[in-house]
Amino acid sequence: MDTIMTIKAFGKNAAPAIEEAELYVENLENTISAVKEGSRLFIINNSINENFSITEPDLIDILLYSLEAAEKTDGAFNPLIYSVTKEWGFTNSLYKVPSDEKINELMAQCDFTKVKVQLNSEKSDEGQKSILKLYKPVNASFDFGALGKGFAADRILEILKKYGIESALLDLGGNIQLLGKKPDSSLWKVGIKNPLPDSNQKIPIALTLSDCAVVTSGGYERYFTSEDGRTFIHILDGRTGYPVNNGILSASAVSSSGLYADFLSTSLFVLGKAEALEYWRNHKDFDFILIMDDFSLSYTSGLKDKIQLLDDFSSVEILE
Numbered sequence: 001m002d003t004i005m006t007i008k009a010f011g012k013n014a015a016p017a018i019e020e021a022e023l024y025v026e027n028l029e030n031t032i033s034a035v036k037e038g039s040r041l042f043i044i045n046n047s048i049n050e051n052f053s054i055t056e057p058d059l060i061d062i063l064l065y066s067l068e069a070a071e072k073t074d075g076a077f078n079p080l081i082y083s084v085t086k087e088w089g090f091t092n093s094l095y096k097v098p099s100d101e102k103i104n105e106l107m108a109q110c111d112f113t114k115v116k117v118q119l120n121s122e123k124s125d126e127g128q129k130s131i132l133k134l135y136k137p138v139n140a141s142f143d144f145g146a147l148g149k150g151f152a153a154d155r156i157l158e159i160l161k162k163y164g165i166e167s168a169l170l171d172l173g174g175n176i177q178l179l180g181k182k183p184d185s186s187l188w189k190v191g192i193k194n195p196l197p198d199s200n201q202k203i204p205i206a207l208t209l210s211d212c213a214v215v216t217s218g219g220y221e222r223y224f225t226s227e228d229g230r231t232f233i234h235i236l237d238g239r240t241g242y243p244v245n246n247g248i249l250s251a252s253a254v255s256s257s258g259l260y261a262d263f264l265s266t267s268l269f270v271l272g273k274a275e276a277l278e279y280w281r282n283h284k285d286f287d288f289i290l291i292m293d294d295f296s297l298s299y300t301s302g303l304k305d306k307i308q309l310l311d312d313f314s315s316v317e318i319l320e
């Protein structure tokens, strides 16, 4: 993961728990990273075969989750967007604006409805074992960049809990995950970054929370400006292949699962304010916060008693 990971765990077995968690994340990269040469996913993405038998439990789980995510958002979230992301230069920082023809050509390879999966269970020496039969067109490449940190955070918490840890804070490149309360039984305070360019880093929002994940997606950390002065960000609309440009500067999701929050922050960001609100009204099992490019703020009603505003927003709307 090209990201900084901080694990703060409190309790008797914190040291060995953190050690096991770090080892787990290292190994996870060898399984689900699209960019790490030689990873299991890298090999699948670059294979000339179209049919695969996958036995790695983490890869099975994240792959199935990503396809469900695509279905739930009608492709706004698109785990096959990798070839287009690569064409824009976001995978190696050699940025360029592709032609419309090139994007359309590559988008044909990103059709997630062409992927077929079948999950089987087989008996092995270690008990029942899952095997995922995967068919993917030869040019289709998976990218779990929008889910990986949330997935890892959920698994890390499972490891910490196994060691009896009841209080922990994870920061995986801006994905925050909280286990329980602080060691002194007070609530955690989580800041949301200021997404404005050249902002003075003043934290505009603080959330008081326990036992949940807070994940933010925004265009402010990875983007480039073309010669004609247009800015393009690293989150693409999975339906079109173009960088998102819908007035949202950052979308934050708060939910009990890190994976769900990671999926949501990316998806709500892509969907735009109106569709994000509709998605929330249809599910209501999470909360979200949007900061728009006019520095207006909107957040869902579940955060009313948990949110503290530390900056002057142009307007504040509570979504019901």
Ligand code: ADP
Residues within 6 Å of the ligand: 076, 077, 078, 079, 081, 085, 143, 144, 145, 146, 147, 149, 173, 174, 216, 217, 218, 234, 235, 236, 237, 238, 239, 262, 265, 266, 270
């Ligand atoms: P972060 O940069 O903090 O990981 P996200 O969780 O929003 O932010 O993930 C962004 C990454 O997801 C991109 O770098 C890219 O690899 C991938 N991605 C970009 N657009 C989409 C999309 N529409 N659907 C799924 N994944 C995407």
Ligand code: MG
Residues within 6 Å of the ligand: 145, 146, 147, 217, 261, 262, 263, 264, 265, 266, 267
């Ligand atoms: Mg995400």
